[in-house]
Amino acid sequence: MEKIALISDSTCDLNKETINTYDIKILNLKIIYKDREYIDRVDITPQQVYDNLKIEVPHTSLPSLEDMHNLFYKLEDEGYTHAIVIPIGSGLSGTYNTLRLAASEHSNLNITVFDSKSLTLGCGALVKDCGEMIKNGKSYEEIVSALPLLRDNISVYYIVDTLEYLIKGGRIGKVSGMFGQLLDIKPIISINSDGVYYTYAKVRGKKQAKNKLMEIIQNTLNTSKSKIWVMHGGAYEEGKKFYEDLKNNPNITHIGFGDISPVAGVHTGPGLLGVVIEKESLV
Known part of the structure; x- marks a missing residue:
């Protein structure tokens, strides 16, 4: 009989209730300052990171190979036969490739590491769908076969107050980024079919950017019932x-x-406002 484990990483941004409901195993990324290392969402909050950005912009790192191996060994000891791993997209982090490497050394488990080609609740929505299928008794093969269609129904869009942090992190070109800041250009950033950031649209000013974000949602809702998640990064009121x-x-x-x-x-820095849209699927 199949016993299927569901694994993601801490950037999926699912709340504790959802994680507990579907028994999702979470691998935590790390945030590294000059004098201390923190575990994502365990001993540091998003707001603490934003509050400290003017003083120091930390580095981030993947879950360690040791963490991954320890989790797979634990699953084997607990009698799991299969594991489905859905991490942050391969075009945005090395987590996916490292997990594939770790999984290849655990022949006692049938492991699928599936590329979400997304991040935050774009990845989280896919993990939640997978959890629902496991809960409803779907087989490992049925679930793995359904994941590509489910992924295609999910899209992510966000805007930021400043391009400064995307420039520093190499996520956006320095010249175009500085030019955009001078003109108060607010790009609507999305993720393409290859799982990397691209500029979906450009508007001037935060107000127009929010209007454009709302327009994107409304256009989707006019054609399909959808699940929506509103995300913020240091922009709770907005x-x-x-x-x-x-x-x-x-x-x-x-x-x-x-x-x-x-x-x-x-x-991304403080002031992020984003949405995840998941079109309803027949899967």
């Missing part, structure tokens, strides 16, 4: 207002609200 403006739309089948992980916050 995020909550955006959430309130959306929550009564009849084509939204589920709406959530939360903050992004400290690891992601290092690269």
